[in-house]
Amino acid sequence: xxxxxxxxxxxxxxxxxxxxxxxxxxxxxxxxxxxxxxxxxxxxxxxxxxxxxxxxxxxxxxxxxxxxxxxxxxxxxxxxxxxxxxxxxx
Amino acid sequence: xxxxxxxxxxxxxxxxxxxxxxxxxxxxxxxxxxxxxxxxxxxxxxxxxxxxxxxxxxxxxxxxxxxxxxxxxxxxxxxxxxxxxxxxxxxxxxxxxxxxxxxxxxxxxxxxxxxxxxxxxxxxxxxxxxxxxxxxxxxxxxxxxxxxxxxxxxxxxxxxxxxxxxxxxxxxxxxxxxxxxxxxxx
Numbered sequence: 001x002x003x004x005x006x007x008x009x010x011x012x013x014x015x016x017x018x019x020x021x022x023x024x025x026x027x028x029x030x031x032x033x034x035x036x037x038x039x040x041x042x043x044x045x046x047x048x049x050x051x052x053x054x055x056x057x058x059x060x061x062x063x064x065x066x067x068x069x070x071x072x073x074x075x076x077x078x079x080x081x082x083x084x085x086x087x088x089x090x
Numbered sequence: 091x092x093x094x095x096x097x098x099x100x101x102x103x104x105x106x107x108x109x110x111x112x113x114x115x116x117x118x119x120x121x122x123x124x125x126x127x128x129x130x131x132x133x134x135x136x137x138x139x140x141x142x143x144x145x146x147x148x149x150x151x152x153x154x155x156x157x158x159x160x161x162x163x164x165x166x167x168x169x170x171x172x173x174x175x176x177x178x179x180x181x182x183x184x185x186x187x188x189x190x191x192x193x194x195x196x197x198x199x200x201x202x203x204x205x206x207x208x209x210x211x212x213x214x215x216x217x218x219x220x221x222x223x224x225x226x227x228x229x230x231x232x233x234x235x236x237x238x239x240x241x242x243x244x245x246x247x248x249x250x251x252x253x254x255x256x257x258x259x260x261x262x263x264x265x266x267x268x269x270x271x272x273x274x275x276x
Contacts, residue, residue, distance in 0.1 A: 005111050006138045007258035008104040011181045012212040014260045015228045017268040019216070023231025024238065030206055030225060031097070031121070038095045044240065056116065063151040065119050 045070065096123040100198055101209035102191045103134045104259075105229040108211070110140050111257045112250035117236050119152065126203050128193035129157035156197060166199075167192040173218050180214035191215045198224040229254075230261065230269060237273050244273035 015023070035042060047055065052066075059069040099122050106125075109115045118125065125147075132155065135144040147153040159167065168185070170192035175185040182188070191210065195218065198208050207225040209232070210216050219226050227235075233250055236242045242250075248270040255261045 002113055003110075003139070004257055005107055005140050007111075007254075007260065008107045008134065008138060009182065009187075009212055010258050010260050012214065012260065013179050013181070014104075014211045014213060014265075015216060015230065017265055017272070020228060020230035020234055020265075020269060021272065023227040024234035026225070027207060027227040027231060028235050028238070034097070034206060040095065056119075059119075060150050065123050065152070066116075067120065068123060 096204070097121065098124045098126065098203060098205045099207050099209055100126045100194050100203065100205045102194045102212070102215060103131050103138070104211040105209040105232070106135070106144070107138050107140060108229040108254045108259055110143055111259060112253040114233070114250050115143075115147070117232060117241065120236070120241060121232065123152075124154055125152060125209070126154050126156060126197060126205060128159065128190060128197055129155050130190040130193050134190055159193060159196065163193075163196050163199075167196045170195050170218060170222070174214045177214035177217060179217070188215065192218075195219045195222055195224060198222070230265075234269065234273065238276065244270055244276075247273055 034040075055069065056066055059066045062069065064072070106118075106127075109118050132141075132144070135141050144153060148155060167189060171185040171188040174180055174188040174192060175183050180188070191212065192215075194208060194210070195215070197203065198205055198219070199222075207227045208219055209229065210219060210226055211228040211230075216226055216228070230251060233242060233247045237244060237247050248266055251261050251266045251269065255263075255266065
């Protein structure tokens with residue numbers, strides 16, 4: 001059995017289903033606006049296990065998030081192997 | 091990723107405990123680069139049995155603790171705690187019990203943190219935070235967003251919420267069922 005944690009303020013009323021879906025919709029809109037403002041494009045990558053767990057452990061050791069680590073590695077690959085910006089294929 | 095691109099948020103204790111209860115902290119790590127919390131939340135994590143886990147997240151840099159609230163911020167937090175305690179939907183009428191979430195709400199006013207949203211589940215604190223102009227998201231909303239992005243299946247969202255409920259978090263059977271049914275239709 002995994003570790004158990006005592007609930008936080010179990011007597012307090014929590015959000016409704018409508019609130020939860022509204023939260024998700026508004027949060028998604030906020031982060032999409034953030035990405036646009038920062039000129040970020042979202043990429044969806046599926047990794048088989050144990051590759052993801054290994055990457056997560058590596059990111060944790062380097063005090064980074066998994067997306068942050070992937071972004072850095074891809075950035076370095078582009079610097080090393082990418083074509084110079086503005087050079088048309090011949 | 092430079093510092094201006096960090097996906098930063100502030101969290102109340104509840105959503106972090108829920109993430110630990112259902113072992114889905116990795117979803118928060120997918121969405122956010124840094125989570126700011128006020129130091130007044132630390133004793134709450136200890137009380138919930140999560141002190142060690144939160145300390146590890148602090149050491150990894152994922153959680154940043156703020157123990158530097160100014161006198162005027164502390165005064166504002168006292169007023170917010172009072173407002174939460176007198177809310178008609180608040181069952182705990184003792185303002186000091188709401189002080190950590192009040193500090194989290196006040197931290198949302200710090201522009202240097204560039205926090206995009208406040209993670210909070212309790213209804214009274216959510217209402218007060220919204221009146222203060224804070225953008226909010228609860229833990230179920232984060233799971234719904236993860237599901238819509240294909241990071242989780244509707245069944246995984248249901249199971250995660252059920253695990254939180256099994257450990258005492260106040261998500262009702264009907265609440266979980268409705269979320270699951272709507273996600274399956276999505």
